[in-house]
Amino acid sequence: MAEQKVIATNKKARHDYFIEETYEAGIALTGTEVKSIREGKVNLRDSYAEVRNGEVFVHNMHISPYEAGNQFNHEPKRTRKLLLHKHEIRRLIGKTQERGYTLVPLKIYFNERGKVKLEIGLAKGKKLYDKRKEIAQRDAEREMRKAFAQRYKGI
Numbered sequence: 001m002a003e004q005k006v007i008a009t010n011k012k013a014r015h016d017y018f019i020e021e022t023y024e025a026g027i028a029l030t031g032t033e034v035k036s037i038r039e040g041k042v043n044l045r046d047s048y049a050e051v052r053n054g055e056v057f058v059h060n061m062h063i064s065p066y067e068a069g070n071q072f073n074h075e076p077k078r079t080r081k082l083l084l085h086k087h088e089i090r091r092l093i094g095k096t097q098e099r100g101y102t103l104v105p106l107k108i109y110f111n112e113r114g115k116v117k118l119e120i121g122l123a124k125g126k127k128l129y130d131k132r133k134e135i136a137q138r139d140a141e142r143e144m145r146k147a148f149a150q151r152y153k154g155i
Contacts (some may be wrong), residue, residue: 010107015134017126025084032066035069048102050084051103062076103122
């Protein structure tokens with residue numbers, strides 16, 4: 001994959017969900033939204049995507065109004081259409097109808113051609129014990145690296 005300029009990531013998504021598949025989607029945006037995204041004023045925290053009537057939409061993605069915009073500025077949390085291939089949408093329809101699956105925005109970025117892209121993940125929710133296990137595993141790995149570093153420092 002070529003150069004990407006990542007604007008925002010949804011760090012909470014990988015903590016709260018098991019991401020099984022990822023898809024790259026274009027977004028139908030207005031001009032002031034693109035300008036605001038270029039300034040990095042976008043938040044993916046509580047956003048989610050859904051398939052409705054054979055189309056995919058993202059909800060609760062907050063793009064701050066463009067400061068130099070006039071009365072034609074955009075609504076910050078409006079529902080935006082995602083642009084995917086028909087075969088991808090069909091697959092997502094089948095998967096999201098299964099119990100426990102949801103679509104979560106992971107990151108928003110500019111691709112090598114300067115187009116805004118949204119990476120969405122097909123996700124299954126984690127239980128509390130899964131989250132605790134993951135944190136314990138991360139802490140154990142950190143302790144091991146620390147011990148190795150101290151041991152090899154002395155040699």
